Amino acid sequence: xxxxxxxxxxxxxxxxxxxxxxxxxxxxxxxxxxxxxxxxxxxxxxxxxxxxxxxxxxxxxxxxxxxxxxxxxxxxxxxxxxxxxxxxxxxxxxxxxxxxxxxxxxxxxxxxxxxxxxxxxxxxxxxxxxxxxxxxxxxxxxxxxxxxxxxxxxxxxxxxxxxxxxxxxxxxxxxxxxxxxxxxxxxxxxxxxxxxxxxxxxxxxxxxxxxxxxxxxxxxxxxxxxxxxxxxxxxxxxxxxxxxxxxxxxxxxxxxxxxxxxxxxxxxxxxxxxxxxxxxxxxxxxxxxxxxxxxxxxxxxxxxxxxxxxxxxxxxxxxxxxxxxxxxxxxxxxxxxxxxxxxxxxxxxxxxxxxxxxxxxxx
Numbered sequence: 562x563x564x565x566x567x568x569x570x571x572x573x574x575x576x577x578x579x580x581x582x583x584x585x586x587x588x589x590x591x592x593x594x595x596x597x598x599x600x601x602x603x604x605x606x607x608x609x610x611x612x613x614x615x616x617x618x619x620x621x622x623x624x625x626x627x628x629x630x631x632x633x634x635x636x637x638x639x640x641x642x643x644x645x646x647x648x649x650x651x652x653x654x655x656x657x658x659x660x661x662x663x664x665x666x667x668x669x670x671x672x673x674x675x676x677x678x679x680x681x682x683x684x685x686x687x688x689x690x691x692x693x694x695x696x697x698x699x700x701x702x703x704x705x706x707x708x709x710x711x712x713x714x715x716x717x718x719x720x721x722x723x724x725x726x727x728x729x730x731x732x733x734x735x736x737x738x739x740x741x742x743x744x745x746x747x748x749x750x751x752x753x754x755x756x757x758x759x760x761x762x763x764x765x766x767x768x769x770x771x772x773x774x775x776x777x778x779x780x781x782x783x784x785x786x787x788x789x790x791x792x793x794x795x796x797x798x799x800x801x802x803x804x805x806x807x808x809x810x811x812x813x814x815x816x817x818x819x820x821x822x823x824x825x826x827x828x829x830x831x832x833x834x835x836x837x838x839x840x841x842x843x844x845x846x847x848x849x850x851x852x853x854x855x856x857x858x859x860x861x862x863x864x865x866x867x868x869x870x871x872x873x874x875x876x877x878x879x880x881x882x883x884x885x886x887x888x889x890x891x892x893x894x895x896x897x898x899x900x901x902x903x904x905x906x907x908x909x910x911x912x913x914x915x916x917x918x919x920x921x922x923x924x
Contacts, residue, residue, distance in 0.1 A: 562922055564817055566705050568844055569689060572680045573696035584691050588682040588699055590717040590827055595680050595696045601673035604655045609667020611651050612640060616667030625659055631671060632656050683715050684827045685846045703847035704821055706814060709878050711830030711841025712790045713798030716765040720821050720845065722746040727815035730807060731769055733758040740764050744828050746818045750807035756780045760796045766828040768818065768843055770803040770810035791831025798830040800841040804878025811880055821845045863921060869904060873918040881906040
């Protein structure tokens, strides 16, 4: 978490395409950075079967050839019949281009129109670097809040705090019609009723301390397990800052979000806890920031007094402060030797955890 940091996000197409901006250009969250055309679906028309002829006899009856374009309803072929009787006429069920006609199968392959794909800026900022034919690196400066778990993809909207304290639960009664299109900030958690009402009311994002896993499963309709999140078919994005259950949001996080109320932000619930960690996030650009700012994800020193969050069980989501950094390696339950650290958690408990199991909280 940081109130003033430089954030960079890669915006890359799934296939080669055209980059629409150049280095140094300003970009908006909903502006296209790059565009490509995905090949359309390939459709098979069993002409010989439809005509009732051998595969090798179908081609002479076809009025089209490879490379020709078609529109739905256009005549592909027809038989002359016997004295006009038994005449068959085959029309195209698709719009596209004839890719091939087989004398072996008697089938025609029609490629439908290409599907345009765009990658948007996601955050308001500038193009820091171009990735030729693929996309760009978008850079912005502002506040960054990373959660410990989330669901839902990339969305943008203004921030609104709807509870009085970081210990309050966001319930259905906190959500009003005027919250449509907004990112709502709660306290220690969000109820299932609130999630459902938020979705129905057009809320695009929720940031809270925690959530009950049973409520999340019922809201999604399935258990997400350990898969990467962010592709759920839901109308809002959820960022959980502390962990599962109802857990009071850290005061520094809640106070930062309160200071950002009314500002436009980008939210993304995509999460991957294992290799190649992806954290759910909220980014609120500040184009009026002065002076210099650190780069998000830059090297931060782990030392005595450093604020941290544990990102593995049994202390998943707990906040604390580094109290000791032993130099010697220690053997953990898996049998491997790792570097460890001692930390004092927010409840006063002293714990020993592998250094790889914590993340540094920027202040």
